[in-house]
Amino acid sequence: MTSNQIGAAPPTKARPGPADRSARPGIALTVIAACQLMVVLDATIVNIALPHIQTALGFSTNDLTWVINAYALTFGGLLLLGGRAGDLLGRRRMFITGILAFTLASLLGGFAQEPWQLLAARAVQGIGGAIASPTSLALIATTFPEGPERNRAFGVFAAVSAGGGAIGLLAGGMLTDWLDWRWVLFVNVPIGVFIAFLAPRYIRESERHPGRFDIAGALTSTLGMAALVYGFIRASSDGWSDSLTLGSFAAAVVLLFAFVAVERRSAQPITPLRMFADRNRSGTYVMMLSLAAGMFGMFFFIVLFVQNVLHYSPIKAGLAFLPVTVAIVTGAGLSSNLLPRLGPKPFMVTGTLLTGLGMAWLTQIDPDSSYAGGILGPMLLFGFGMGLNFVTLTLTAVSGVADKESGAASGLLNTTQQVGGALGLSILTTVFGTASRHEATTQVKDFMAHASPEQKAAFLNTRQLPAPWSDEVLAHGIGVAFIAAVALVALAILTAVFVIQVRRSDLEALGGAPTGAGL
Numbered sequence: 001m002t003s004n005q006i007g008a009a010p011p012t013k014a015r016p017g018p019a020d021r022s023a024r025p026g027i028a029l030t031v032i033a034a035c036q037l038m039v040v041l042d043a044t045i046v047n048i049a050l051p052h053i054q055t056a057l058g059f060s061t062n063d064l065t066w067v068i069n070a071y072a073l074t075f076g077g078l079l080l081l082g083g084r085a086g087d088l089l090g091r092r093r094m095f096i097t098g099i100l101a102f103t104l105a106s107l108l109g110g111f112a113q114e115p116w117q118l119l120a121a122r123a124v125q126g127i128g129g130a131i132a133s134p135t136s137l138a139l140i141a142t143t144f145p146e147g148p149e150r151n152r153a154f155g156v157f158a159a160v161s162a163g164g165g166a167i168g169l170l171a172g173g174m175l176t177d178w179l180d181w182r183w184v185l186f187v188n189v190p191i192g193v194f195i196a197f198l199a200p201r202y203i204r205e206s207e208r209h210p211g212r213f214d215i216a217g218a219l220t221s222t223l224g225m226a227a228l229v230y231g232f233i234r235a236s237s238d239g240w241s242d243s244l245t246l247g248s249f250a251a252a253v254v255l256l257f258a259f260v261a262v263e264r265r266s267a268q269p270i271t272p273l274r275m276f277a278d279r280n281r282s283g284t285y286v287m288m289l290s291l292a293a294g295m296f297g298m299f300f301f302i303v304l305f306v307q308n309v310l311h312y313s314p315i316k317a318g319l320a321f322l323p324v325t326v327a328i329v330t331g332a333g334l335s336s337n338l339l340p341r342l343g344p345k346p347f348m349v350t351g352t353l354l355t356g357l358g359m360a361w362l363t364q365i366d367p368d369s370s371y372a373g374g375i376l377g378p379m380l381l382f383g384f385g386m387g388l389n390f391v392t393l394t395l396t397a398v399s400g401v402a403d404k405e406s407g408a409a410s411g412l413l414n415t416t417q418q419v420g421g422a423l424g425l426s427i428l429t430t431v432f433g434t435a436s437r438h439e440a441t442t443q444v445k446d447f448m449a450h451a452s453p454e455q456k457a458a459f460l461n462t463r464q465l466p467a468p469w470s471d472e473v474l475a476h477g478i479g480v481a482f483i484a485a486v487a488l489v490a491l492a493i494l495t496a497v498f499v500i501q502v503r504r505s506d507l508e509a510l511g512g513a514p515t516g517a518g519l
Helices: 018-022 025-045 047-057 066-089 091-110 115-143 148-178 188-202 215-238 243-265 273-277 279-308 314-319 322-342 345-362 371-398 403-450 453-462 469-498 504-510
Strands: none
Touching: 025 047, 025 091, 025 115, 025 148, 025 188, 047 066, 047 115, 047 148, 047 279, 047 314, 066 091, 066 115, 066 215, 066 403, 091 115, 091 188, 115 148, 115 371, 115 403, 148 314, 148 322, 148 371, 215 243, 215 403, 243 273, 273 279, 279 314, 279 345, 279 371, 279 403, 279 469, 322 345, 322 371, 345 371, 345 469, 371 403, 403 453, 403 469
C-alpha cells in the first residue's frame, strides 16, 4: 500500500472507514492539540516538583538543574530533524512515533530510583517531543484548508502552546501536593496512549515526499543547535566566561556556519534557506525568538517570587498563573477571529507592545509587592499580548510554504522558541545573579548591624541571609532581570513595526480567497 492509499475508505459500508473518521476535523484537531499540550506542559510541570525530586533522589543543587536542562537540550537540538523526518517518512507516522517515545520515557522517569535514570528519561522525552511537536503543527497546515478554518485551528493550537506553560505550573502543584512528584511524569502516560490510539483513526497520513535525509545538514544542525542550547544553559549556571560555555558557543558557531554552507549546496536540504527570503517569515522567527526569551524568564522568576517571598504552596503558586492562561486564550481567540479582516500586523504590533508593558511593570517588583497589586496586572497584560502574537506568528511561519516543506518550517518555528527561551533565561539569570550579588553586599551590612546573635551564628554557618534581608536580595535581582527582559521584547516590537508588511494577497488568503501568495 502506498502512502497515498493510507486512510482510503474500504468498499463496505458496514462500519466507518479511516477516511470517514479522518473527515471529522474536530476530533483530529483535539488529538493534535492534546499532543502539543503534553509536550509544552512538560516544560513547566516539573518545575514546582523540583524540591521534592531533589529530596527523593538525592540530587545536588547544581545537578538538579539538569532535570529541566536534559529535556530542553534534546528538544531544542532535534526539532529541525524531527520536522524533516515527518516530511520524508509521513507526518502521522512520525507523530505517533514521537508520542510513543515521549510516553514510554515518562513512564520510566516516573519509576526512576537514581538521578541518572531520571535524566536519561527526560532526555528521551525531549527526543519524542522534538519528533511530535513539528509534525503536529505541520498536520494542521495540511489537514485544514487555507482560510478561516485553518485560522481557527491555528488559534486553538497557539492557545494550547502559549497556555501550556501556565497549565503545567498548576498541574505540577496539584499533583505534587495531592499525590507525589512522580505523577508529574506519570500523568503523560494516559494522555499519550489516548493520542496514539486515536491518531491513526482520525488523522490522515500525509504524502511521503520522495527524497532522502540530508545527513550532513541533519548532523550539523542538530549538533549545532544542541551546542547552542547547552551553551545558554551552561551560561545560566556557570557564567559566560566558563570554559565549557565558551567552548559550546564556539562549537555552535562552527557547526551552524557549516550547516548553512551544506544547505546552500544540498539538492534536498533539511531546512530550505529560501524560506528566509520572505521578510515576513524571517521577521516572525525573530519575533518568536525575542518573545520566548521574555516568556521563559517571566515564568521562572515569578515562580521564585510567589514561593520564596509570598510563601505560596506549590498548588497556590500554580493557581496564581491561571489568569495568564485565561488572558492568552482570550487574546488568541480574538486574533484568530479578526485576522481575515485586519491582517497580522495590527495584532503583532499591539501584542508585542502589551507584552513589553507587562514586563516593564514587573521591573517595579519589591518585597512589599502583593499578588493583586504587583503581579496580577502585569501578568494579564503579558498574557493577552502573547495570545495576540502566538496565532499570528504561527500562521505566518507556515502559510505559503510548500506542503513538502511545512514540517521544516514548523520545526524552525519551534526551534526559535526553544532557543529564544534558553537564550533569554540564561541572559536574565546572569543579570539576576549580578544584581543579586551587589544587593547582597548591602543587605549583609544591614543584617550584621541589626540581626540577633542567633541569626548571625546561623548566617556564618550557612552563608544564607534570612528573611526579610533575603527577600530584598531576591526582589531586587528579579526587578533588574525584568529590565533586561524589556530590552529583549523591544527587539520584537521593532521587528513588528519595521519588518512585517501586509499585502492584499495576505488578507485574501486569510479570508479563504484563492491566491498563490502566502504570508
